[in-house]
Amino acid sequence: MMKPRHQRLLWITAGIFMLAAAGVFILNAFQSNLVFFFSPSQVYQGEAPKGQTFRVGGMVKAGSLKKDGENVAFIVTDFAHEVPVTYTGILPDLFKEGKGVVAQGQLSKTGGFAASEVLAKHDENYMPPEAQHALDQAAAAKSGQVNGATPIAQRAPE
Amino acid sequence: MIVELGHFALILATCVAFIQGTLPLAGTLRDNVRWQNAARPAALLQFTLIALAYGILTYAAVTNDFSVRYIAAQSNLLLPLPYKVASVWGGHEGSLLLWVLMLSGWTLAVALFSERLPLAMVARVISVLGLIAVGFLLFILFTSSPFERLLPAPADGRDLNPLLQDPGLVIHPPMLYMGYVGFSVAFAFAVAALLSGRMDAAWARWSRPWTVVAWVFMTTGIALGSWWAYYELGWGGWWFWDPVENASLMPWLFGTALIHALMVTDKRGGFKAWSVLLAIGAFSLCLLGTFLVRSGVLTSVHAFANDPERGIFILILLALVVGISLMLFAWRAPKATLGGDIGLVSRESLLLTNSVLLVVATAAVLLGTIYPLIIDALNLGKLSVGAPYFNAVFVPLMVPVIFLMVPGGIAHWRENRLRALANDMRVPAIAAIATGAAVWLFTDRGTWLSGMGSALAAWVVVGLCVQIITRLQKPGRIAPSFWGMHLAHLGIAVIVIGITFVKGYEEERDVRMSIGDTVSLSNYRFQLTDVAIADGPNYKALRASVEVSKDGRVIEVLEPEKRKYFSSAMPMTEAAIDYGWFRDLYVALGDPIQGGAPQWSMRVYYKPFVSWLWGGAVLMVLGGLFSISDRRYRKGSAPQIA
Numbered sequence: 001m002m003k004p005r006h007q008r009l010l011w012i013t014a015g016i017f018m019l020a021a022a023g024v025f026i027l028n029a030f031q032s033n034l035v036f037f038f039s040p041s042q043v044y045q046g047e048a049p050k051g052q053t054f055r056v057g058g059m060v061k062a063g064s065l066k067k068d069g070e071n072v073a074f075i076v077t078d079f080a081h082e083v084p085v086t087y088t089g090i091l092p093d094l095f096k097e098g099k100g101v102v103a104q105g106q107l108s109k110t111g112g113f114a115a116s117e118v119l120a121k122h123d124e125n126y127m128p129p130e131a132q133h134a135l136d137q138a139a140a141a142k143s144g145q146v147n148g149a150t151p152i153a154q155r156a157p158e
Numbered sequence: 159m160i161v162e163l164g165h166f167a168l169i170l171a172t173c174v175a176f177i178q179g180t181l182p183l184a185g186t187l188r189d190n191v192r193w194q195n196a197a198r199p200a201a202l203l204q205f206t207l208i209a210l211a212y213g214i215l216t217y218a219a220v221t222n223d224f225s226v227r228y229i230a231a232q233s234n235l236l237l238p239l240p241y242k243v244a245s246v247w248g249g250h251e252g253s254l255l256l257w258v259l260m261l262s263g264w265t266l267a268v269a270l271f272s273e274r275l276p277l278a279m280v281a282r283v284i285s286v287l288g289l290i291a292v293g294f295l296l297f298i299l300f301t302s303s304p305f306e307r308l309l310p311a312p313a314d315g316r317d318l319n320p321l322l323q324d325p326g327l328v329i330h331p332p333m334l335y336m337g338y339v340g341f342s343v344a345f346a347f348a349v350a351a352l353l354s355g356r357m358d359a360a361w362a363r364w365s366r367p368w369t370v371v372a373w374v375f376m377t378t379g380i381a382l383g384s385w386w387a388y389y390e391l392g393w394g395g396w397w398f399w400d401p402v403e404n405a406s407l408m409p410w411l412f413g414t415a416l417i418h419a420l421m422v423t424d425k426r427g428g429f430k431a432w433s434v435l436l437a438i439g440a441f442s443l444c445l446l447g448t449f450l451v452r453s454g455v456l457t458s459v460h461a462f463a464n465d466p467e468r469g470i471f472i473l474i475l476l477a478l479v480v481g482i483s484l485m486l487f488a489w490r491a492p493k494a495t496l497g498g499d500i501g502l503v504s505r506e507s508l509l510l511t512n513s514v515l516l517v518v519a520t521a522a523v524l525l526g527t528i529y530p531l532i533i534d535a536l537n538l539g540k541l542s543v544g545a546p547y548f549n550a551v552f553v554p555l556m557v558p559v560i561f562l563m564v565p566g567g568i569a570h571w572r573e574n575r576l577r578a579l580a581n582d583m584r585v586p587a588i589a590a591i592a593t594g595a596a597v598w599l600f601t602d603r604g605t606w607l608s609g610m611g612s613a614l615a616a617w618v619v620v621g622l623c624v625q626i627i628t629r630l631q632k633p634g635r636i637a638p639s640f641w642g643m644h645l646a647h648l649g650i651a652v653i654v655i656g657i658t659f660v661k662g663y664e665e666e667r668d669v670r671m672s673i674g675d676t677v678s679l680s681n682y683r684f685q686l687t688d689v690a691i692a693d694g695p696n697y698k699a700l701r702a703s704v705e706v707s708k709d710g711r712v713i714e715v716l717e718p719e720k721r722k723y724f725s726s727a728m729p730m731t732e733a734a735i736d737y738g739w740f741r742d743l744y745v746a747l748g749d750p751i752q753g754g755a756p757q758w759s760m761r762v763y764y765k766p767f768v769s770w771l772w773g774g775a776v777l778m779v780l781g782g783l784f785s786i787s788d789r790r791y792r793k794g795s796a797p798q799i800a
Contacts, residue, residue: 011502015511019518026522026551030529033547037540055542069670069751070759089668090748090759093729104544133540 035104039134041141043113044081050107053116056083057102058134065097076101076113078138084112091118100132161226164214165305168255171207171262172295174200178265179288182281186353194281201269201284204291205262212259215304216246225311228252228304234317234725236696244328245318250452250468251304253331257448258294260332260339261287268343268368275364282350283343290342293475301468317725320697326386334379334406338444340372341409344416345441348434349483352490357430362423365437367786369420373413374782380406381775389735394666394744394763396771399548404527405447411520412440415513422506426571429510431491436513438483443520445476450527501573508566512559519555523548560614560654563647564621585624590617603663611658618651639785646781649774656770665764668748672757679764682743683707687715689747689758697723699732702747702758706736718747718760733761741766 037055038048048054056076064075072087074097085103095101095118105115178200185193215228219242224230232245232252247256265287272280298304321327347365351357383403388396397403416436423433449472500506526543534540568582594613598604622644629636665679676685685705692701699719706714716734723730736743741764748759 008502019514022518022555025554026518026525029547029550030525030543033544033550035542035544037542055540067749067752069757070668090746090761093731 037102037133039137040076040078040081040083041134041138043083043107048107053104053106055102055104055119056085056113057100058083058138060095060097060099060101062098076103078134080138080142085115086112087115087118089118160214161218161223161305161307164211164218165303167207167211167214168295168299168303168305171204171211171258172292172299174204174207175288175291175295177288178204179285179292181285182288183285183353186278186281186285191277194277197281197284198269200288201262201265204288205266208255208259208262211305212246212255215252215255216243219243219246222315223311224313224315225307225309226304227306227308230308230312230315232318233315234696235314236724237315237318237323238695240325240328241318241323244322247331247335248318248322251298251302253335254294254298254302254452255304256332257335257339258291258298260335261291261294261342264339264343265291268346279350279354279361279364282353283346286346286349287342290346290479293478297468297471297475301471314725317696317723320721320723320726320730321390323723324386324390326382327390330379330382330386333375333382337372337374337376337379337406337413338409338447340368340375341413341437341440341444343368344372344413344437345483348437349486352434352483352486355490355493357434357490357493359424359427359430362420362430362433366417366420366424369413369417369437370782370786373410373417374779374786376406376410376413377775377778377782380410381772381779385772388768389733391731394733394746394761394765396660396768399526399545401527402447402451404523404548405443405450408520408523408527409440409443409447411516411523412436412443415516416440418509419513422509426506428500428506431487432510432513434487434491436517438480438487439517442476442480442483443524445472445479449473449476503569503574503576503579505566505569505571505574508562508569512562512566515555515559515562519552519559522551522555526551557610557614560618560650563618563650567621567625567643567647582624583621586617586621589620590614592616601663605662608658608662611654611662615651615654615658618647618654622647622651637788639788642781642783642785642788644781645784646778649777649779649781651774652770652777653774656767656774659767660765660771663766664768667762669760669762670751670757671760672755677760677762679762680741681708682764684716684743684745684762686758686760689756692719694721696725697721697730700747702745702760704734704745704760706743714743716743716745718745720747720749737769739769742768 035053035055036049037057040056040058042048043056048056058076058078061075061077061082064073066073070088070090072089072091074085074087076083076085085105086108087103087105102119103113103115104117104119105113108114178197181200182194182197185191185196215226217223218226218229219233220239222229222233222235222242224233228249228251229245232248233242237245245252247253265284268280268283268287272283344365347361347368351361354361380403383406384396387398388394416433419429419433419436422429449469452468452472500510526547530540530542564586565579565583569579590613593616594609597612598606598609601608626644629640667677667679669675669677671677671686673686673688676683678684683706685707686702687705688703690701690703692699699721701717701719704716704718705712706716714736716736718734719732721730721732731746731748733744733746735745744761744763744765746761748761751757751759
């Protein structure tokens with residue numbers, strides 16, 4: 001028979017082992033569910049992973065929205081490069097041409113972006129930070145090239 | 159003029175809070191009873207001044223004083239009166255004012271309902287609350303005053319965000335804030351216990367009812383928020399793992415752990431340091447929540463204000479609170495006496511296991527919530543952590559927690575023989591296995607997950623029936639807290655049933671419909687009969703009529719709307735829901751589709767047992783209220799003075 005002290009030690013060891021297992025399990029789930037963000041320029045330069053879910057954001061290009069029933073196609077731009085996006089489903093209320101958008105999905109075989117989710121904004125004046133970031137990056141890259149003649153990204157009104 | 163008076167009242171309140179935070183505390187250090195006695199009147203004065211400031215802002219909102227910048231941004235001439243009153247907490251500045259109003263209200267409550275407590279303890283608690291108030295009042299005065307003028311005054315205001323124009327959302331923020339702020343009382347008691355240097359069981363008994371009240375408010379607030387998201391956002395979801403939802407869930411999980419740890423500290427004198435740590439953690443998470451919501455670092459429904467300065471201020475406040483209280487803890491906690499012996503299998507050990515699991519779950523949620531922010535702040539890229547992570551982590555951690563609720567309730571204090579405990583759990587175990595197997599094997603689309611969910615629910619329900627029957631066989635009066643506990647646990651089981659069935663058996667269809675088209679879901683048939691224009695007080699809407707029939711009989715006409723508010727270009731989806739005990743039918747109207755015949759995209763959902771989610775929350779709230787009505791917390795049973 002085990003002494004009570006040994007039994008207690010066994011239980012504590014088991015407890016620590018369980019906690020460690022939980023930690024490993026949590027970090028593992030964490031690792032496999034990170035979704036990275038790429039700007040249209042980065043997607044154009046081939047930085048975005050293939051066969052993996054990521055987010056792309058910028059402005060919905062004016063005049064690019066095409067609807068065929070639930071099948072929607074539009075272009076996300078950071079005014080330097082563009083990514084054609086396809087999506088099936090109902091778009092969020094605040095989705096509009098000329099406004100910011102963030103889409104989550106994967107690169108399709110045709111080179112476009114197949115979105116599984118178009119993220120809703122909740123305020124007409126609100127700009128998704130990721131989309132703003134993409135525009136700022138592209139604007140900075142451009143001004144580096146064309147010295148001064150920077151098309152100012154249409155910043156959402158505060 | 160009157161607006162400036164409000165600003166002035168706020169400045170005075172800050173001065174009073176400063177005195178309230180320092181003088182009584184100094185009094186406890188120097189044994190000066192007169193200084194300690196200043197605590198209660200200071201709390202009353204501070205509350206009066208902040209209430210005055212808050213009343214003045216409400217007055218400005220109701221009288222359409224658009225020369226106040228905040229009112230001009232949040233309100234509008236056409237806004238219905240109740241929403242004008244609610245617009246006071248619709249934005250950043252006003253909601254912070256509500257925060258301090260509630261803090262001073264809680265402080266006043268402590269001042270009023272603490273006759274039985276030793277004066278030094280009251281002085282310490284009220285001082286700690288005063289210091290927190292100083293921090294928040296300075297924050298308001300320096301970075302976010304709601305009394306700022308806008309000159310020349312615009313003719314009309316910009317309007318309250320249409321998403322917030324909803325009865326459910328009018329009470330959601332105050333409830334949640336009452337919870338957030340309420341944990342400051344538990345925190346103040348814990349810090350006061352540390353300051354006194356005598357960590358005994360008494361402070362646990364004193365802070366128990368306060369913690370439960372805060373928890374009740376928080377539960378209500380979270381449930382309301384979830385319900386609002388369900389019917390207002392038009393997506394039919396009820397929990398999105400949105401960072402702001404997480405910000406309220408984390409202190410709730412800690413609060414739940416704290417309630418149970420305090421019970422052990424009160425009854426058995428154990429877990430003292432653990433209870434103090436949980437109280438500090440719960441309030442720190444409340445502050446973190448405020449930071450996440452109010453600093454604009456998040457992409458979320460709630461992130462209206464984007465101002466890095468504000469974020470830094472709250473972050474400093476958070477660092478001060480966490481830093482100082484943990485230092486105090488490190489200094490004093492080693493003096494905490496240990497409670498009685500704890501057996502390996504005992505109610506204490508099971509409660510401890512569960513509170514550790516709750517803390518681990520909180521840590522996992524915290525990781526997923528703030529990791530993207532840290533990576534972004536360090537300029538290492540932009541990323542997000544999706545809902546699959548939270549589901550994958552949270553569910554497996556909650557399953558053992560819910561499982562252990564039954565042995566935790568049955569086991570005796572101190573020591574319970576494992577074999578005896580296993581024997582007591584035979585009936586719930588059989589019920590759980592039978593229910594789980596039946597659901598898994600004999601329902602359409604049944605999976606092992608839905609089987610496990612129903613097994614857990616049966617386990618808890620039968621488990622608590624066994625406990626109640628055992629208790630009824632014993633003599634003696636049954637305390638309300640006994641019923642409170644079982645009611646709250648029943649609430650958990652009801653929520654588990656809701657989640658299991660809505661996740662396992664819901665049906666969702668996104669369809670394209672023209673007038674006369676039908677779509678069938680489960681046993682229900684939906685027919686679009688009409689789409690017409692309807693007028694609201696401050697919006698115009700497209701309203702669809704959808705006839706729902708079952709077995710050929712029309713049971714309901716649902717009228718989902720697509721609203722356009724005059725004050726903004728923002729369209730709003732207003733879903734129509736037929737609520738039921740065992741299922742909700744949910745219809746949302748989408749965009750019109752271009753083409754020949756007029757067509758609309760529609761979203762039609764069948765949601766079984768979804769109302770059980772909120773029903774469970776109601777049971778938990780009732781349970782909390784029952785347990786604080788317990789006589790122990792009132793007159794006649796004054797604990798020994800510490």
